[in-house]
Amino acid sequence: MKLVGIVGSIAEDSYNRKLMMYMANHFRNYADIEVVDIKDVPMFNEDQDATNSAPIQYLKHRIENADGVIMATPEHNHTTTAALKSVIEWLSYKIHPLENKPVMIVGASYFSQGSSRAQLDLREILEAPGVRGLVMPGTEFLLGDAKEAFDEHGNLTDGQTIKVLTKMIEKFIKWVDVMQALQGPEPADAWKNEDLTASGKADTTIEGVKMNDPEWVEKAAALTKAASGHDYVQLDRGILTVDQINWFLKSIPAELTFVDDNNQFLYYNHNKPAERMNASRRPEQAGLPLSEVHPDIRNVHDHVKQVLHILRTGKQDMFQLSEPQDRKNVKWVVNNYQAMHDESGNYRGTNEIVLDFWPIVKKYLEMTGQKLVDDPANAVDTDASASVADDEGSANDQPENDEPDTGASASVK
Template identity: 50%
Template structure:
């Protein structure tokens, strides 16, 4: 479960920010929480374009994909901050990411009553036309005397307060599970699989279907190779080290960008031994070229996977491809990737045989699949795996198909 936490203040020091960071750390096993700021959002003006603000684009894209939102609001003059009100106006005028989105309200204040009046006001705003959020009823978490509430490590000191916060958090998680059944996915528009419109990273001047695209494109843009160092987000590696790292992964990895151009796969074995066959000449291809052997109905499945991830209806799509070999559970995971502003950046696909991982886990824990036999070297009679693994393959969406390899779940 992925939530977004919105700091309802644009101040440099905010106890509501501290509260969200405590929630993220303390309840990290219950959900993932991405905390977003509003300090760079301009005052709402309907004559301006919301897309001009990086922070607004990030808020819109991230809220759209989130399972739920937690807003931590201060109280200024018996109401929410002007900064938070402006954000909500921006996100209810031309775009509506809060539509049918589960929202939980929390708040921290210097005073005993917490942010009770601001929270009441915020509930009314979230219920307004144009926003139409599903706000968690009751469960008002009001952290008073915020200056004395946290220790030096950012933890809430009072155990009873933490217990009550956990009760509210647990209720919100359940609420999200219920509300998610009412979610209506965005309609999927036709996908351009022919790469007709270049994006900022498209290498123009070379036919994407040229079998020597990699070499020609590298020469055209002066792509680095060999022992040239590359500064990454959390490290520095040479191009050769990155290549070795990716090839050593126990998965088949592919990447197609948001222009539906197939740019990369980690070539670590021959195509006839791969679960999703790939050949070097396919790098750079248009997606419709990669899938040109598929019948039209299967191509629609490819479009469904891409469109689902592009729209933010799901952050990943998983499917298992039938295999006559019982030692193979052919698993495909399609994960959406995002630019810094949270907009869709393409798909990374992970393909692997899940069976050895299942067998290793069961053998290591002394368990076996429900209704099945124990793996080799294991005694019979172990309890069913606590992970919920089942001998019957579970497909998250029966219509899903391999977006880059063409493997189908049918």
């Protein structure tokens, strides 16, 4: 289950942020809780509409792609914070991602009241007609005297408090399941919410250089003081120089691409000119949002959105498309899209591997002495690998495509 945790405080040293981070770590076996920040969201002002700004669009997409939301609120003068109230105003002005979204409220306070009045205030806001969040009823988690509640590692120390919070999380997960059952399956067009313009922001987004700058790689590297050349990089199971990593990736007999969780095209293993690639890419495209990498012809953007939505939402961890590109010279290209996750299971982007697998098949036949024999009774479905079965075993989520070259249309570069 995917949950979004929103902290109502923008203070650097926040007990509510500590509480949310503890929940994300301690309950990772229950759910994937992604903690998002609201410090960059501007104060709500109808005269200066910021609905399409990066911070608000980022929150919108995170909430839409989550099964539920947890909000942690401090108490300021018997109410929730101005910062959180402003965020909810933006999320109920022209966009409504919280509508029919299950929400759980928690809170921590410096003294003994545990943000009880702020939670009541926040509950009324979330249930307002313009917001329509589905706030879990009948429960409150009030962490009072928060200054004494955590150890030096950010863990709660009181066993009874942990027990209460655990029961509340378990109840919320059931609440989410019940609300989803009442609402029915995800709308068939939910994939349309996938943002190919990379207008949001991931925690690895490099700011300070325009995405469409043809020298994005060089300028982003200078801005971040990125390692290069003979600099060593410690990997999960090895230490290599940047040069060695480049040599290694370029030597892999496939075309590799990396797109982050904000749908920004960050990398490909540049080992041949664009005109010789199966899925053409150019050096100046690195850094672009996917909307600019792909020309929007033949509904390409819709195909890409569908593939990314399938991977982001966990319907599939891998998505494959295959097509014969040159029947005369025997060339069959497979586009393999793989969802990438961090150690906590959070979606962190998609990698694409484009491979002509005929040389592998040919070598296998040579080594085994076997032959490929046509079966006249075999009806080949060239789009079969593009199907995504739902719970009933149907292919309702198959990317719409009336073109035979499915792989070229949906290539996530």
